[in-house]
Amino acid sequence: HDAIAVEDFRPKFLAKSSMARKAADAAIGATRKALVEMGRKHGRAVHLVNPAHTTMDCARCGARAKHALLLSERTYTCTACGAVSPRDKNSPSVMLVRAGLTPAGAEGVRPSGALLQGAA
Ligand SMILES: [Zn+2]
Structure with missing residues (x-):
């Protein structure tokens, strides 16, 4: 990897006590x-x-879905553009895009010029 995207993540839900939180x-x-x-x-x-x-x-x-996927739902389906991808693949792609990176080989966001390739 030439670049790494990290969730800036604070798991509030983990903390039952202030010590655990710290x-x-x-x-x-x-x-x-x-x-x-x-x-x-x-x-x-x-x-x-x-x-x-x-x-x-x-x-x-x-596009943002109106509801978060249930954990039992393993597939992300976009209501706006109809894209379907395994959720484990969609989320990292979103993160990479958000980090300003274009995920090479990731489906969806491609450099201009490659837009028509693979579009069904
Ligand atoms: Zn979409």
């Missing part, structure tokens, strides 16, 4: 910091990405 925040902060430093050291860009709605946004057209 521990979780510290662990996540340390992980993120280590990752950012690693990226710097190796000359790679690390992008912090707002994780909100990555499971609801369409990686192809950017």
